[in-house]
């Protein structure tokens with residue numbers, strides 16, 4: 001350049017000076033694992049569908065959600081949302097109401113009648129799913145999406161498993177359940193209801209290339225309780241099942257429920273709705289030790305259910321029963337105290353947990369069971385090649401969402417097994433912590449508590465207890481998500497670079513680092529709210 | 540469905556852009572077509588706050604004037620790193636004369652434009668804190684007094700950085716510089732000296748005076764645009780952390796500016812005709828210590844012995860700012 005000193009210099013001439021050579025580290029855009037996604041038993045990409053919903057693209061958000069889980073409206077009502085328990089936003093103000101947005105999307109989809117298209121290519125493989133609970137239905141949905149011909153066989157009248165015959169309709173209205181299951185039917189999944197499978201091997205011989213077992217845990221656990229002949233002792237699962245079938249069980253005026261799980265809460269609340277004046281839960285241990293979800297305990301208490309913690313049922317008579325008080329020993333285990341109390345009661349409902357009924361394995365028991373459940377390998381396959389299992393019958397947490405996750409995982413592995421390939425899950429263990437976020441940029445916006453029907457009013461009938469969000473609330477809630485570990489295009493990096501070394505590629509396309517000029521200062525990384533850029537060694 | 544009818548936006552609301560906002564409501568810096576008054580290839584240090592502040596301010600001035608600006612730059616880092624012969628990073632009409640005369644040269648440019656009837660072309664004077672509060676101070680005061688039609692922007696990095704971190708009239712008390720070493724009983728810069736130029740500018744009762752930092756881009760942009768809506772002398776004082784001179788991590792430049800505001804040490808406000816008209820409230824108040832401890836120029840306050848006496852004096856300065864500029868509305872002001 002021929003320029004006299006101290007005279008006009010050409011515009012843009014400094015672009016010849018590639019300051020990128022100063023750098024020892026460089027920024028890199030990454031996709032990291034948000035804690036919510038990591039905690040979802042169904043493996044939902046929560047951050048992703050919230051991001052899509054944030055600008056009102058509800059259908060696209062719903063479609064992204066159902067790639068992992070076909071039941072957002074159900075989830076939004078019965079899932080215990082472990083995602084929210086780990087949401088990073090909780091440390092800023094309150095966790096994002098993921099579950100309520102999920103429900104909004106699910107309900108919105110039902111309202112709009114969005115459907116899931118059948119697969120475009122048929123694989124030619126036939127797969128049998130035994131059990132139409134959440135695990136079986138989720139497997140059927142995913143297998144069908146992959147082009148397989150799927151038959152679901154179930155012993156009951158209507159599909160849903162415990163979602164229909166366990167969870168009462170004041171928590172999960174049947175129109176919602178039916179709507180989400182019907183979508184799976186409409187994809188071409190065959191349902192054979194009222195068909196109990198007595199021998200799984202026989203089924204394999206019908207021409208199915210693989211079987212997914214998802215029979216749940218249908219047998220109620222028993223406890224030996226001395227009782228007079230006239231004592232009325234019922235089983236919680238049977239009571240709930242009867243109510244669903246329209247058969248009103250005879251419970252009497254005062255009902256005692258024995259157990260501390262969700263079934264105990266649901267059956268006590270159901271008893272009240274059926275007209276019992278008093279429903280009392282008797283449980284051996286303390287509230288914090290009770291397996292029931294705490295929200296459900298709260299809702300039960302709000303409805304006037306009484307609970308006797310640290311108590312056992314000793315003897316049952318026709319109109320009363322004897323309760324023994326327990327006390328915690330040094331190790332925190334309940335021990336009998338010898339102190340008794342008489343409770344007036346017309347019936348006792350046992351809700352002591354469920355066991356798996358393995359009778360369908362037939363005589364040739366070449367599928368291993370252990371401790372009352374069926375172990376599976378990392379591909380969800382049992383010890384019998386081609387027979388996979390999931391849901392309540394395998395060793396895992398017993399929730400609807402876990403079952404849905406099992407169904408998805410099994411479907412992906414069954415598909416691989418059928419095609420003689422291996423399903424490789426891409427593990428992303430790069431979990432985003434709260435400290436890694438730059439929360440300065442997020443507004444303080446507390447989460448909207450879902451309106452609940454007045455506790456006293458709701459206990460009188462089976463109408464739904466927890467209300468959903470309306471559109472503006474749902475949008476507000478979705479927009480509280482901090483997008484942990486994934487760029488949400490806030491333009492901070494693009495704006496804060498002192499060297500203009502970031503190229504904005506346009507909506508949805510993200511950004512690129514111009515390494516000719518990036519000096520590696522790291523400001524873009526520090527100021528990224530969502531921890532979606534990292535410094536990595538260069539050269 | 541578009542985001543248009545929704546009155547709130549939330550995800551990253553304080554960020555530079557926000558896809559939930561309509562493009563015209565986003566910051567100028569979020570625009571991929573922004574003018575980049577100061578472009579790549581300049582030789583500022585990694586993480587330079589001054590380079591960032593200058594681009595923020597001048598891009599906003601260009602937006603406000605349809606790109607019709609002329610900038611007069613005092614000697615200093617900004618001038619040196621942007622125009623190492625034979626290269627220039629400026630994409631605006633820009634000129635440099637001396638360390639001490641930028642306000643006077645800017646006055647002259649404004650007078651020349653007026654004589655030519657080119658009232659649409661606007662003049663910006665700019666320089667570091669040394670150029671502004673010390674050597675160019677007389678010229679600047681004259682420019683204010685005559686109410687010349689110039690927006691003067693001071694990029695305050697609190698010392699003479701270009702010549703090796705010497706103390707200026709804007710260096711804060713207790714800070715270590717090459718000429719205020721961390722030795723003796725009262726290490727670092729002395730208390731009770733120095734000049735508060737925004738207040739001095741206000742005393743001239745010029746149309747507009749504002750302070751800003753690189754930590755709040757939207758605020759800075761709004762102030763530059765507002766300044767361009769006035770004729771006459773205007774002054775904006777921008778805090779621009781300097782990783783080299785302050786001994787901070789290059790990645791912390793914006794964070795440090797943010798802590799300066801959130802501690803109350805650097806009050807962000809605007810004034811018209813000598814009266815404060817608004818101040819930016821503190822959102823998440825921090826103790827001054829949070830700000831100080833990220834900078835080696837204050838490390839003698841923490842080791843070998845912790846100097847609570849000095850830290851308390853700095854805290855008192857911050858507290859005074861908080862009450863003086865009402866930085867925490869509806870609160871008494873103590874942590």
Ligand SMILES: Cc1cc2nc3c(=O)[nH]c(=O)nc-3n(C[C@H](O)[C@H](O)[C@H](O)COP(=O)(O)OP(=O)(O)OC[C@H]3O[C@@H](n4cnc5c(N)ncnc54)[C@H](O)[C@@H]3O)c2cc1C
Nearest residue numbers: 131133134135155161162166197215216391392398399400
């Ligand atoms: C009262 C109650 C409330 C609950 N509340 C919640 C809740 O709020 N949230 C939550 O996440 N979880 C809840 N759970 C747990 C949850 O319902 C179960 O974990 C889940 O339904 C298990 O799914 P699954 O598919 O493994 O089995 P299931 O849902 O039990 O379904 C198994 C299906 O297999 C069928 N079947 C069994 N044997 C055969 C056979 N031999 N041939 C043909 N069909 C067969 C059954 O008829 C049934 O339809 C609740 C459970 C109960 C009992």
Ligand SMILES: Cc1ncc(C[n+]2csc(CCOP(=O)(O)OP(=O)(O)O)c2C)c(N)n1
Nearest residue numbers: 614615616638667668669670698699700701
């Ligand atoms: C009359 C005169 N004295 C001294 C210098 C040397 N000099 C050049 S830049 C500078 C310091 C600039 O400090 P400041 O204005 O704060 O800007 P910074 O470099 O910190 O951005 C000095 C002392 C000079 N160029 N001219």
Ligand code: SF4
Nearest residue numbers: 036087088481482484
């Ligand atoms: S803020 Fe959003 S991405 Fe982060 S954990 Fe919560 S829901 Fe997930």
Ligand code: SF4
Nearest residue numbers: 497518519521522524
């Ligand atoms: S802010 Fe710019 S120069 Fe600094 S690391 Fe990021 S891209 Fe590179």
Ligand code: SF4
Nearest residue numbers: 487488490491493528
């Ligand atoms: S700063 Fe904003 S735009 Fe840049 S990567 Fe992070 S989230 Fe995306």
Ligand SMILES: [Mg+2]
Nearest residue numbers: 667668698700
């Ligand atoms: Mg300086």
